[in-house]
Amino acid sequence: AGAVALPINKAVAHNAGTESVGITDDPTKSPGAGPSAVGKRSAFEQPVRKPSDISSRTPLQDTYGTITPSDLHYERHHAGVPVIDPAKHQMLIHGLVNKPMKFTVSDLKKFPAVSRICFIECAGNFRGGKEDLTPQDVLGLTSQSEWTGVLLSTLLRETGVDAKAKWFLAEGSDAAVMTRTIPIAKAWDDAMIVYAQNGEAIRPEQGYPIRLLLPGFEGNMNIKWLRRIEISDEPYMTREDTSKYTYPVKDKIRMFSFEMDARSIITYPSYPQQVNSGWIEIRGIAWSGRGKVDKVEVSTDGGKTWELANLQEPVLSKAHTYFRYLWNWNGAATEILSRVTDETGYIQPTLKQLAEARGPDMGGYHMNPITAWQIKPDGKVLFKPEIIK
Amino acid sequence: AGAVALPINKAVAHNAGTESVGITDDPTKSPGAGPSAVGKRSAFEQPVRKPSDISSRTPLQDTYGTITPSDLHYERHHAGVPVIDPAKHQMLIHGLVNKPMKFTVSDLKKFPAVSRICFIECAGNFRGGKEDLTPQDVLGLTSQSEWTGVLLSTLLRETGVDAKAKWFLAEGSDAAVMTRTIPIAKAWDDAMIVYAQNGEAIRPEQGYPIRLLLPGFEGNMNIKWLRRIEISDEPYMTREDTSKYTYPVKDKIRMFSFEMDARSIITYPSYPQQVNSGWIEIRGIAWSGRGKVDKVEVSTDGGKTWELANLQEPVLSKAHTYFRYLWNWNGAATEILSRVTDETGYIQPTLKQLAEARGPDMGGYHMNPITAWQIKPDGKVLFKPEIIK
C-alpha cells in the first residue's frame, strides 16, 4: 500500500511524500486543555437571543432537537429580572384554603417531585411584515425545557381547598409584581411550581428560584419569581388578564384564551440560509397547548399539496415536537410551508382563515397562522410576509 | 380585613403598622436588569464538576430530572480537549466500503437527522472506599443529553459496505488520536455521528464538532472529535480495546464488554446532606446499556426488604431514568439502597455477587454494584464503603 505515514506538522516532517497532505494546526499533534469545573461553548459557536427592551428570542434557526439551552430560553418580563436570594424567598398560599401556608424553596424541594418536558410560549409570539426575518424573529418567543418541581395539587393537599374555589391568582416578586388569574382546574390537572430546568436550578430570567408552570398555557401566566397564590371564587381581572393578552374578535374582545393553539414553523431551510438543489431535509418544530401533536404536513408547492412529515419520537404532550420531511428540490422558485394537527383535531389555520373567523382587526395575541418561506432560484430563502384585508 | 398595605421599603414606608413586616432588599421595589443575549446562572448557584488531571465528574447530587446541563457533562479524555475549527474538520469513512468518502460537518448536517435522549457513562465509573463520598465522587462519570445527528447507517448507505464487514474502527482527532473497535452490528442498530447536544452544538469536552454516539456502550467507545471510521473484517485490538477497558474475571481477562450493565444510585438523600425524621422522598437515577429500566426497588432497612419506586415517565431506552420513593423515616440509624432491573431481566448485583462471579481481583471496569447510604440518628448521611475478601 506504499508508505503510510502519520499526518504531520511541517516542522517534524519525516516521511517523504506526506508533506503535501500536511495539516496546519493539527489538533493531534499536541495535548489540549485539561478538564474544567464548568464547560464553555466552542469559540466557533455564538448563538444569541437578540434582546429588545422587553424580551429576547430563542434562535430557533440555530438550535437542534427539542431542548432549548437554558441560557437561550426566550425572555419576556415587564419590569426586568430580579435578583432573589433563594434562602430568603418564600411562597404563600392563602385565600379559600383551610390553612394558609408559607413554603421556603427548601420546603418545596422536599415534596414529591415531578419532571416534565414541555414548551413555554409567549401569547404574543408572532412577527411578520417583511422578508428578511429569521425563525427567531418570526416565532422566537417559544422555548422548551425539562422542568422539575412539585405539582401544585400536592401543595393544595396541605392547605386544603374550599369547594367554592374556581380560580387562583399567581403573583411574582419582580418589580411588576406580575399577576394572572388561572382556573383552579389547572391546579388539579398539571400545574407545577418548578425549581429546576434542564437539570439545574431555573435561570434568573426564567423565574429563579421558583416559577409557576402551566403546561400549554400562555407564557405570561407561568408566573416567574412566584411568591403568592390566592385561591378565589371570582377571577381577579388583573391588567394582564384584561388590557393585555386579550384580542378583538369581530365586535367583541376575547379574554381568557389560556391554551396556546397548535402551531408549527420550518426552521430549516429558512432566512438567512441558502440551499442547493437536490435533497433537502426540511426541519422544524410543531406544538400544541392542548396536548400532543397528531401530525405535521409539509407543502413544497406553496400550499397546493401537502405530505406527511416524520415526527421525532417520543412525541410528548404540550411539547415542541421535531418534524422532518425529505424534499428533492429541482431548483425552481417555490414556497415551503408546514401545518400541524393536534390531538383534538385542530388544524393550524391560514392567516386568511384566522381573519375570517376573527375579523381583520384581530391583533397580535394567539396568532398562529401557517407561515411560508420563499425559496428563490439561487437558493436564497426569504420569509413570506402576508397581509390581510 | 383591616389595613391592607403594600410590602414596602423602610425608606418609603407610608402605611402605619406595616413596618414590622418590612422586607429588606425587596425585589418588587425597583426594576431589574433587562433582557440579555445569553443568560447566566444565578450567583446563588455554583454547580461544579470537580476536575482531576484526566476527568471531571457530574455533580449528580446537585442536578434535577434527567438532562445534564451541557457544561456539567462529565469529561474523560486521554490527551486533553482539542480546539477544532468546524469549517476545516472532515470525517473519513474507508476500509471495506464500495466508495471511501469524506464528509464535512456541513455535509453531515444535511443528512436525515435523528434526536435521542440517552446517557453516556465511563466504563470506569465507580469509586468507593470511604464514607465522605458524594454521588458525584461515587458515580459522577455518567451524564445524559438529548443528542442530535445522523445515523451511521445513513452514511454507510452512501459508502456501501462489503458483506465481509464485521467491525469498524473509530478514531478521534485529539492528541491521543483515540481509537476503538466496534462491532458493525452497532452501525446497523443505533450508532450516530452527533453534532448537537441539548439543543446546541456539542461542547468541546464532548467532542466538538462531532462525536460518535453508541447508545448504551461504554463511554470511551463514543469517540470524540471523530475524524475517521474504517470498516474491517477483524478487530483492531487497540490499546483501549485491550490494555484498558478490560478486567480480570477469575483466571481470565474479559475484553469487549461494550454494553454498560444496569445500575442505579440514590442521589437524595446522600452525603453531605442532612435529613430530618418524617417524610423523605428518596430520589435517584437508574439506567441500563441494554435497553429500558424495567423497575427500581428501594430498601430502607439495609437490604432486608425492598419496595417498588416510581419511575418518571417517559422511560426511554438506554437513558437515565429518575426514580422516587416515599419513606417515612423514624429517626433510627439505617441504610438505604436502590437496585434496578432492566428489560432483559438483569438485576443490579451486590458487590459480593460480582466478586463471586468474577473473583476477588476483578478490577475497576464495569463495576455496577448496589451501593448504600448510611443514615445516622442525627440525620447525617454517609456513603457505605464495602470491602471484598
Place this chain on the structure above:
Amino acid sequence: ALIVDNNRSAIQLPQADTTKWPASFEFGRQATPAEIAAWDIDVRPDGKGLPPGKGDAKTGSTIYTLKCAVCHGAGGRQAPDEKLLGAALVGDTLATSRPKTIGNYWPYATTLFDYIRRAMPYNQPGSLTDNEVYSLTAYLLNANKIIKNNTVINAQTLPKVVMPAKKLFIMDNREGGPEVK
C-alpha cells in the same frame, strides 16, 4: 368542604406511591395574618382587596404631573412627536378607537387601582400611598371621561364604576377541535 383531588392529576402518579401519601407531609408552615396582609395587595372587580382611603381627580392630576407625566405624557396623551417609555393612558371611549386605552379597552376600574399600586411609577413601584393611588385612579377615569370631575373614589365607589369596554369582553370558549375561531 375541602377538596383533595389528587386523582384528577394529568401526570399520573403510580398507585404504588400515591396510596402511601400521608394526609400531610408537614413541610412548610401556617402563614400568619400579618404575613398575608403584607402581601395580599390584589383588588378584585367586586372591590375585595380595596384598602381604606379615598381620592379625587383634582388631587390625582397634581400627582400625575409630578410622578407619571414624564413617561405617559401630559394629560396621559402622547404628543405626535413624543416617544415615551410608557403608553398613552387616555383616549377615546369608543370601542373601535385606537390606541387601546383605559377609556376604550379596560373592562374593570378596579384593575386600575390594583395595577398602579403594584407596578407604578415604573421606576419606583410600590412607593405610592393608598390615597395617592385612589386619586390617580380618579384622575385617569375622569380624563377618560368615565367619571365626573368631582367623584370621590374609594372602596365603595370604585367597584361601581362601569367601564365602557366592559360589554365587549367575552370569555374564550374554544376547546380545540377542527373549527377555526
Place this chain on the structure above:
Amino acid sequence: ALIVDNNRSAIQLPQADTTKWPASFEFGRQATPAEIAAWDIDVRPDGKGLPPGKGDAKTGSTIYTLKCAVCHGAGGRQAPDEKLLGAALVGDTLATSRPKTIGNYWPYATTLFDYIRRAMPYNQPGSLTDNEVYSLTAYLLNANKIIKNNTVINAQTLPKVVMPAKKLFIMDNREGGPEVK
C-alpha cells in the same frame, strides 16, 4: 456484495419517509488515496497497517532514554519513590503480576507499535519516525523479556510475536438476563 440495511435500525424511521430515500443523497465526496493514506495509521494484529522500516532493542534503548524515560522511568520501571506522569511499561510476564504492564497484560505486540506511533511521546505525539517506533517497540518487548536482544522488528516479524497475556483474553459473551457474570 453490498449491504444496505436501513431496516435493522433500532430508531425506526417511519415508512412514509424511508420509502422515498434516494439511493444516494449526494452529500460528501469520494476520498482520495492520498487522503486515506495520510490518516490510515492503525495497525491490526495480523500486521495490516504496518509501514516499511525496522528497528531493534539496542537502537530503541537510546531513543527511550532520550524521549520516554522522563515520564516512564529508567528502563520502563518506576523507582519506588518516583511519581511520574506515565505508567510503568516493564514488569513481570507472569499473568498474576502487578502492575499491569506490556509483559503481563498486553495481548498483541502490534498494539504497541500502533499506540506509540499515534500517541507518544505524550507531549509530542506523532513526532516519531516509523523506524523509531519499530525500535521502541523492540526495546519494550525485549525489556519485558518477550523477544531477544537482537531480534529485528519489522512488518513481518512484529505480528508473529506471541504475547504472554494473549491466552488470558476472552470476549465478553454476556447478553443481559438474570445471571450475574
